[in-house]
Amino acid sequence: MRLRRTSLTFGLAVAVSVALGACAGGSGASTGTPPDSGKISVVASTNVYGSIAGAVGGDAVDVHSIIDRPDADPHSYEATAQDKLAVSKAAVGIENGGGYDDFFGQLASGILDPAKVVNVSALSGLDKGADFNEHVWYSLPAMSKLADELARRFTALDAARASTFTVNAAAFKKGLDGLEGKLSALKAAHAGATAAITEPVPLYLLQEAGLANATPAAFSTAIENGSDVPTTVLRDTVALMSSGTVGLLAYNEQTEGPQTLEVKKAARAAGVPVVDFTETLPAGDSYLTWMGANTANIAKALEQSTATAK
Amino acid sequence: MSWTDFTGAVFNFTDYAELLPLFRDSLLAGAILGLVGGLIGTFVMMRDLAFAVHGIAELSFAGAAFALLVGADVILGSLVGSVLAALLLGAMGVRAREKNSVIGVIMPFGLGLGILFLSLYQGRAANKFGLLTGQIVSVDSTQLSALAVTALVVIAGLVLIWRPLTFASADPDIAAARGIPVRTLSMAFMFLLGISVALSIQVVGALLVLALLITPAAAALQVTAAPRMVVLLSVAFAILSTVGGIMLALGGRIPISPYVTTLSFAIYLVCRVAGSWRRRRGWSARAASLRAHA
Numbered sequence: 346m347r348l349r350r351t352s353l354t355f356g357l358a359v360a361v362s363v364a365l366g367a368c369a370g371g372s373g374a375s376t377g378t379p380p381d382s383g384k385i386s387v388v389a390s391t392n393v394y395g396s397i398a399g400a401v402g403g404d405a406v407d408v409h410s411i412i413d414r415p416d417a418d419p420h421s422y423e424a425t426a427q428d429k430l431a432v433s434k435a436a437v438g439i440e441n442g443g444g445y446d447d448f449f450g451q452l453a454s455g456i457l458d459p460a461k462v463v464n465v466s467a468l469s470g471l472d473k474g475a476d477f478n479e480h481v482w483y484s485l486p487a488m489s490k491l492a493d494e495l496a497r498r499f500t501a502l503d504a505a506r507a508s509t510f511t512v513n514a515a516a517f518k519k520g521l522d523g524l525e526g527k528l529s530a531l532k533a534a535h536a537g538a539t540a541a542i543t544e545p546v547p548l549y550l551l552q553e554a555g556l557a558n559a560t561p562a563a564f565s566t567a568i569e570n571g572s573d574v575p576t577t578v579l580r581d582t583v584a585l586m587s588s589g590t591v592g593l594l595a596y597n598e599q600t601e602g603p604q605t606l607e608v609k610k611a612a613r614a615a616g617v618p619v620v621d622f623t624e625t626l627p628a629g630d631s632y633l634t635w636m637g638a639n640t641a642n643i644a645k646a647l648e649q650s651t652a653t654a655k
Numbered sequence: 656m657s658w659t660d661f662t663g664a665v666f667n668f669t670d671y672a673e674l675l676p677l678f679r680d681s682l683l684a685g686a687i688l689g690l691v692g693g694l695i696g697t698f699v700m701m702r703d704l705a706f707a708v709h710g711i712a713e714l715s716f717a718g719a720a721f722a723l724l725v726g727a728d729v730i731l732g733s734l735v736g737s738v739l740a741a742l743l744l745g746a747m748g749v750r751a752r753e754k755n756s757v758i759g760v761i762m763p764f765g766l767g768l769g770i771l772f773l774s775l776y777q778g779r780a781a782n783k784f785g786l787l788t789g790q791i792v793s794v795d796s797t798q799l800s801a802l803a804v805t806a807l808v809v810i811a812g813l814v815l816i817w818r819p820l821t822f823a824s825a826d827p828d829i830a831a832a833r834g835i836p837v838r839t840l841s842m843a844f845m846f847l848l849g850i851s852v853a854l855s856i857q858v859v860g861a862l863l864v865l866a867l868l869i870t871p872a873a874a875a876l877q878v879t880a881a882p883r884m885v886v887l888l889s890v891a892f893a894i895l896s897t898v899g900g901i902m903l904a905l906g907g908r909i910p911i912s913p914y915v916t917t918l919s920f921a922i923y924l925v926c927r928v929a930g931s932w933r934r935r936r937g938w939s940a941r942a943a944s945l946r947a948h949a
Contacts, residue, residue: 423860423910424792426674433677444782451793456677475778545779563774569781572770 385502388435388457390446391419391625393482394465394491396632398439400517401495405506409435411449415625418599419446432457437498439491442466443479463498465491471549480624484549485521485528485636492517520633527640528553535647538592541585541612543605544569546597547622547639554643559591567604574604586611593646594619618646667906674905681911684794684802684858685897691806691851692867693890694813697882698844700872701824703754707744707845708868710758710765711852712861714740717769719787723780724772733787734853740765741849745842791859791901791911798858805854812847816840821882866916867893874923877930892922 384407389395395410402408409431412419419441432438432449433456440449443466453462466472466479469487481487496514500507532555539559540551548558564582567574574582585591586608594612596605596619612619620642626635699708718736719729740761747757773780789798813820823830823837831837855864871892875885900915907914 423790423912425908425910426678426792426905427670427908429677429792430670430674444784448790448793451790451795454793454797455680455795477782478779479782566779566781567774569779570770570773572773575774 385436385499386431386434387437387439388431389439390441390449391482393626393632394439394441396626396630396635397488397491397517398437398495400632401492401510401513402499403509403513405503405509406437406499412446412625415599415623415627417625419448419624422446422448424448424452428452429456436461436502437495438462439495440464441479441481443472443477443481445479463491463494468494478545478548480546480548482632483547485525485553487549488632489518489521492521517633521636524633524636524640525553527644528555531555531640531644531647535592535651538647538650539590540593540595541582541591541608541617542595543608544597544600546624547595550636550639551595551643554640554647556592556643559585561585564608568600568602579604579607582608583611586617587615589615591617592650593617593643596621597624598622599624616650618649620646664908666903667908669906671906678792678901678905680794680796680799681791682898682901684799685791685901685915686894687799687802687806688855688859688863688867689871689894689897690890691809691855692864693871693893694810694886695848695851696868696872696893697875697886697889698813698820698824699848699868700876701821702841702844704848705869705873706755706758707741708848708852708865710744710762711737711741711849712856712864713762714765715787715853715856717765717772719784720769720772720776720780723783724776729783730787730857733857734850736765737853737856738846738849741845741852742842745845788856788860789858791863791897791915794858802854802858805850809847809851812843816843820844860912862912863897863915866912866919867897870919870923871896874919874926877923877926878933892919892926896922 384405385402387395387398387402387406387408389398389408389410390412392410392413395408395413398406399408411424411428411431412422429452432452435457438449438453438457438461440446440453440462442450442464445466449462453459465481465487466477468490469481469484470490471477471481471484471487472479492514496510499510528550532553535555538556540556541560542548542551542558542565543560544565545558551558561578561581563578564574567578586594591612594609594617596609598621609619620639622639626632630638699705715733715737718739719733721727721736722729722732743761744754744758747753747761794802819830819835820840820843822833823835823840827837852864852868855867872885872889874892875888879885879888896915896919900918901911903918904911904914
């Protein structure tokens with residue numbers, strides 16, 4: 346009988362916790378005051394967006410990127426207490442959305458007003474159904490939209506520096522235009538070229554360079570899901586490398602596994618150039634230098650494969 | 656990474672006053688989970704179901720993949736998957752000796768089904784499962800309420816079947832001979848286990864569920880054999896691990912889960928040492944007197 350009484354006490358304790366929880370939800374929403382340093386505090390889910398926010402905001406913003414190492418996978422990141430503290434103080438939050446960095450939405454829930462969060466996938470207008478590729482930062486037009494959106498939001502928070510933000514955003518977009526020019530030149534020079542991918546990470550950039558994706562869809566789907574590739578699909582993908590039709594293999598080193606390695610080996614053996622792409626910003630790069638290097642790598646690979654084909 | 660870098664990343668209490676109010680929901684969720692985990696964990700240990708907890712956690716994935724395939728809600732799918740898996744394990748493995756092999760048979764089949772559903776699904780699946788596993792750091796008030804309601808249901812259910820379940824867990828044959836519905840009780844318990852595992856995973860993730868449902872009860876069983884003490888100690892250990900782990904983690908630059916798992920493992924180690932010392936010296940005065948009479 347005594348056992349039951351103890352259980353009853355536990356039940357009461359839970360009931361009290363529920364009541365407390367309700368209060369906590371109410372008071373938690375009021376945090377997120379402007380920073381005392383006079384800078385706009387920005388929290389970005391990855392350092393890619395952190396870099397863009399820094400490019401637009403300059404000295405007027407204080408950027409905290411939650412994922413700033415190239416070896417962490419945003420799809421399955423476990424946030425820390427410091428991350429939550431930074432989010433609770435942010436005036437602007439930037440998340441990729443589209444299921445890429447769900448941890449950000451979970452973290453922000455209740456402590457950062459959704460109106461203060463920029464969802465880049467929604468902003469990009471690229472999200473159209475189940476096949477949506479959420480790696481939107483490889484889409485230069487989407488990043489151009491993001492720069493405008495950030496300039497608008499920063500201006501609303503610090504009107505005195507409106508011109509700085511506009512000038513910075515314009516400079517950033519000019520850099521993007523330069524890259525887009527290079528990509529369309531590639532598209533013109535290598536019409537009809539195709540690329541193989543291990544994962545759809547850099548797909549938007551490849552598309553802008555006019556490269557059609559020749560990989561069997563089942564291959565990249567299996568790699569992304571972390572399940573094994575069906576044998577016929579693996580065979581087709583390996584055969585694709587030696588067929589001589591593929592201009593380059595876009596490779597994601599952050600998710601290397603035995604099956605992507607096999608495809609990489611086949612590509613090397615057949616003389617197909619392998620171009621490495623990462624999901625997060627490499628150390629020491631800004632968004633523009635990073636995408637510049639990616640574009641240069643694509644150009645180099647295409648020249649190389651055209652040379653071998655001749 | 657030097658030693659000072661390491662300690663700076665692991666233990667750092669500079670922003671503590673600022674951090675504590677932010678984590679009220681996480682702390683409460685940790686306490687509720689500790690309570691449920693400690694209570695249900697004692698039965699998990701008595702019924703030798705540690706592997707089943709792992710199986711239920713894994714099989715939520717198959718449910719989610721099926722829901723994705725048929726266009727249903729993924730989170731609901733994972734819940735249904737867990738509860739179905741738990742019931743199936745309960746129905747197929749009543750005898751203690753069969754239990755582990757039944758789980759070993761069902762789990763890979765279920766995981767294989769999950770991969771099958773994923774490959775049949777047209778479209779990208781990699782970005783659809785992010786919300787399935789929660790993180791203790793980002794518990795919000797909605798999740799906390801859901802967790803608390805589940806905790807109430809599970810605790811109420813346990814209280815209702817406590818005495819016959821204890822009997823049936825300790826000695827199923829004698830309980831069955833006395834007319835106690837052993838099979839029904841087993842199914843009822845597996846249902847409670849299934850919903851608590853599934854919901855806790857969505858709030859704090861699979862790792863912490865394992866650390867809370869198994870380790871504290873296992874530690875308690877090392878130091879005491881008295882049923883009431885096992886329950887009390889296991890609840891106390893579970894709450895100490897979660898709440899203590901979160902409190903230690905605040906301010907550090909690494910995630911919360913390693914603190915909780917390390918703390919609960921440390922408690923287990925201490926209990927093991929204490930238990931072996933007590934076993935050598937005799938369990939208690941009563942055990943000693945029993946031995947003296949024998």
